[in-house]
Structure formats: C-alpha cells, structure tokens
Amino acid sequence: MTDKKATLTIDGESWDFPIYSGNMGPDVIDITSLYKVTGHFTLDPGFTSTASCDSEITFIDGNKGVLAHRGYPIEQLANEGDFLETCYLLLYGDLPTQAQKTRFDNQITQHTMLHDQMGKLFSGFRRDAHPMAIMVGVVGALSAFYHDSTDISDEHQRMVASMRMIAKMPTIAAWAYKYSIGQPFVFPKNNLNYASNFLHMCFAVPCEEYEINPVFSRAMDRIFTLHADHEQNASTSTVRLAGSSGANPFACIAAGIACLWGPAHGGANEAALNMLHEIGTPDRIPEFIARAKDKDDPFRLMGFGHRVYKNYDPRARILQKSTHEVLGALGIKDDPILDIALELEKIALTDDYFIKRNLYPNIDFYSGITLKALGFPTDMFTVLFSVARTVGWIAQWKEMIEDPNQKIGRPRQLFNGSDFRDYVSIDKR
Numbered sequence: 001m002t003d004k005k006a007t008l009t010i011d012g013e014s015w016d017f018p019i020y021s022g023n024m025g026p027d028v029i030d031i032t033s034l035y036k037v038t039g040h041f042t043l044d045p046g047f048t049s050t051a052s053c054d055s056e057i058t059f060i061d062g063n064k065g066v067l068a069h070r071g072y073p074i075e076q077l078a079n080e081g082d083f084l085e086t087c088y089l090l091l092y093g094d095l096p097t098q099a100q101k102t103r104f105d106n107q108i109t110q111h112t113m114l115h116d117q118m119g120k121l122f123s124g125f126r127r128d129a130h131p132m133a134i135m136v137g138v139v140g141a142l143s144a145f146y147h148d149s150t151d152i153s154d155e156h157q158r159m160v161a162s163m164r165m166i167a168k169m170p171t172i173a174a175w176a177y178k179y180s181i182g183q184p185f186v187f188p189k190n191n192l193n194y195a196s197n198f199l200h201m202c203f204a205v206p207c208e209e210y211e212i213n214p215v216f217s218r219a220m221d222r223i224f225t226l227h228a229d230h231e232q233n234a235s236t237s238t239v240r241l242a243g244s245s246g247a248n249p250f251a252c253i254a255a256g257i258a259c260l261w262g263p264a265h266g267g268a269n270e271a272a273l274n275m276l277h278e279i280g281t282p283d284r285i286p287e288f289i290a291r292a293k294d295k296d297d298p299f300r301l302m303g304f305g306h307r308v309y310k311n312y313d314p315r316a317r318i319l320q321k322s323t324h325e326v327l328g329a330l331g332i333k334d335d336p337i338l339d340i341a342l343e344l345e346k347i348a349l350t351d352d353y354f355i356k357r358n359l360y361p362n363i364d365f366y367s368g369i370t371l372k373a374l375g376f377p378t379d380m381f382t383v384l385f386s387v388a389r390t391v392g393w394i395a396q397w398k399e400m401i402e403d404p405n406q407k408i409g410r411p412r413q414l415f416n417g418s419d420f421r422d423y424v425s426i427d428k429r
C-alpha cells in the first residue's frame with residue numbers, strides 16, 4: 001500500500017487519490033474511485049497518460065531507450081539466447097534450466113502441425129489476398145478446431161492453447177505465403193529449430209532439398225526475439241481488452257493481429273520499406289523530409305517515432321546489426337535501399353524538427369531491409385511481426401486472466417452529441 005496521495009480539487013471540494021510506485025518506471029495515481037466520488041471521468045483518447053494494468057512482464061524506459069523482459073535487457077536476450085528461450089521467460093517469468101528448455105522446445109515442436117481441414121481454409125481466399133487478411137481469418141478459425149483448449153478458466157487449457165498458438169503461427173504464416181505465390185504447402189519438420197523450420201516452410205519446394213543458411217536462421221530467430229513483446233502497445237491492449245470479456249484465446253490473438261496490421265503500428269515495417277523504395281535515390285531524401293514536416297501533408301517518415309521511445313529504439317540498433325550480417329552473408333556489399341536508409345537516418349537525426357520531437361528510428365525502420373534480404377516479400381513483413389508477437393500477446397493475456405482483480409474493460413466518454421429530441425415520422429422530414 002502507500003501513504004503518497006494526489007489531491008484533486010473541483011469547485012472548492014477536494015479528494016485524495018492514492019499514488020502507487022512500481023518496481024521501476026513512473027508512479028501511478030489510482031483513480032479507480034474518481035467517477036464514484038467526483039462524478040467526473042478522465043479524458044485520455046490515446047492513453048498517453050494512462051496505465052491500463054499492473055504488469056510484471058516488460059519494462060520500457062522511453063527516455064533512455066531501454067527494453068527489458070522480466071528484467072533481462074533485450075540486447076542480452078537477442079544476442080545470448082534464442083526466441084523460444086525468450087518465449088519461456090515471457091510466459092513463466094524466469095529463464096529456463098536446460099531441462100526446462102528442452103521440454104518446452106519439444107512441446108512447441110509437437111504442436112506445429114495444423115488440423116488437416118485447416119489447410120482447406122486457405123483456398124477460400126483469393127491468391128492475391130493480403131497475407132495479414134489470411135492470418136486474421138485462419139487464427140480466428142483455430143477456435144473452431146481446438147475446442148479442448150478454449151475454456152479460459154482452466155489453467156491446463158490456457159497452457160495448451162498458448163503452446164498451440166506459439167507453435168502453429170509459423171505454419172499458418174508460411175502457408176499464407178505459399179498460398180499467395182501458388183506453391184504447395186510445406187509441412188513442419190521436427191528436426192529443425194523454430195526459425196529454421198519457419199524458413200524451410202516458407203522457401204523449400206518439393207523438387208529439391210532446401211539448405212538452411214545458419215546466418216539467415218540466426219537472423220530470423222533474433223528478429224522474432226526483438227518483436228516478442230513490448231508492454232501495453234496497441235495490439236497488446238487489444239488482446240487484453242478482448243480477453244477481458246472472456247473471449248477464447250484464439251479469438252483474442254486474431255484481434256491482436258487485426259490491430260497490428262495498421263501502418264501506424266506493425267504495418268510500419270511494410271510501409272517503411274515501400275517508403276524507401278519510393279524515395280529511390282539519396283538525392284530525393286530532402287523532399288521526403290520536407291513532406292514529413294509539412295502539417296498539410298499526411299505523410300510521415302515510416303519507421304520513425306514512437307509513442308514511448310523518445311530515444312533510439314534499442315531493437316533498431318540490434319536489427320541494424322542483423323541487416324549487415326545478412327547482407328554480408330549474401331555477399332551484398334552495398335544495398336542501395338540500405339544506403340538510403342542510413343542516409344535518411346543521418347539526415348533526420350540532425351534535423352531540428354526530428355530532434356525537437358525526439359523522433360528516432362524504431363524497430364520497423366530496419367526490419368524491412370533485413371526481411372527483404374532474407375527473401376520475404378514486403379506484404380509478409382507484418383505477418384512475421386505477428387508470428388513473433390504472439391507470445392507477448394499470450395503472456396499479457398495470461399497475466400490479465402490470472403489477475404484476481406480482473407474485470408471487463410469498459411471505458412466511458414465525453415459526450416458532445418445532440419440534445420434529446422423527438423422522433424419525426426419520415427413523411428414529415
């Protein structure tokens with residue numbers, strides 16, 4: 001509990017609200033009783049000043065450019081461990097022992113296949129459907145196939161649903177890609193690790209053996225780790241809100257995928273690469289910088305800025321390193337698009353408009369270049385983001401479900417609509 005308090009005074013009447021301190025980060029003012037005692041709501045449309053929950057999973061210090069999962073800095077997790085180790089950490093709160101890791105990896109491996117009839121769902125889509133549309137549809141349909149893991153009040157069923165989603169997302173994503181290019185689905189192989197299995201399902205063809213490039217597999221695994229979780233971002237908040245009504249976990253993750261798709265959020269990696277291609281040559285960079293600053297132009301530099309980071313996104317730095325590793329493995333000495341990205345970053349970070357607004361490259365700025373070098377088409381970038389973020393969504397959903405104080409999320413509003421008026425029959429309008 002706390003003895004710190006905030007006092008609110010309205011028309012000479014005052015009320016005290018408790019202030020709580022977390023283990024790290026800003027204190028919070030508990031306004032749970034605000035409406036009951038004052039008859040007022042707060043107004044915070046983008047939730048820029050609102051803590052929606054009490055969480056132990058991920059900590060971000062936007063001013064210092066720090067990201068940590070269960071206390072472990074993202075740089076260490078991305079460079080020292082693998083994605084499934086970070087999955088275990090997010091879900092269970094500690095790094096696994098070797099025995100726990102082996103068991104967890106096997107559990108995931110045993111759930112990578114889809115129900116045979118799910119394969120038929122894909123053929124209902126047009127071949128040119130955006131793969132994110134397929135992800136929303138097929139992931140939402142999982143609850144139609146796995147009834148035995150939809151009872152959220154049953155801890156075992158929650159665990160089974162969690163394993164199934166982490167394990168099946170790469171298969172669904174790979175099959176969405178294969179379907180879009182008219183190639184046959186490739187089944188998961190139990191002798192491959194998570195990232196290699198995904199690359200194999202995406203790029204192998206029946207006519208020849210697909211050789212896994214270890215540099216590509218390591219880069220893919222690191223990209224998954226960097227995208228795993230990120231506090232209460234828009235898609236995670238969507239999953240929490242959907243879950244607060246008691247919706248089944250598959251439906252909640254499908255809601256998160258839908259939200260991630262937006263270009264202001266997970267869709268920015270696709271938009272950032274498209275923007276770099278549109279810029280085309282370094283000499284056009286000033287034109288785009290000017291457009292980004294023009295209030296009458298809706299254009300924004302995709303891959304720049306962040307609601308929380310007012311410093312460099314630590315994930316962008318790590319991704320930049322992966323980009324160089326992958327391009328090096330491909331023998332690409334100079335990638336014109338990477339050259340434009342590096343030049344754009346250099347110019348933007350010296351421009352007063354960006355400096356004043358603390359606009360730095362975020363995770364989406366470099367991810368597109370790396371993913372394209374790995375062989376993925378642009379419209380698959382956000383799909384890969386959703387594969388990685390599934391564990392974060394599940395960990396946050398699990399924490400919300402297991403919170404004894406959890407209740408359905410139901411915000412209120414400031415109403416500026418019409419006064420009361422009487423119905424007029426249509427012949428008199």
Ligand code: SDX
Nearest residue numbers: 230233264265266268292300301302303304305306307357
């Ligand atoms: C992700 O929340 C998360 O954690 C998300 C994420 C995760 O892992 O889940 O990190 C993943 O979504 C990263 C962000 C990817 N999105 C983009 O790269 C799209 C481009 N960025 C912008 O749309 C924007 O920066 C946001 C949406 C990311 C953040 O916007 P905010 O916090 O609402 O900031 P704002 O719109 O209030 O902008 C503040 C000022 C404004 O100018 P002024 O009105 O003060 O004059 O900065 C300007 C904005 O116009 N601005 C930009 C800009 N981003 C903000 N100007 C040009 N280019 C940009 N990219």
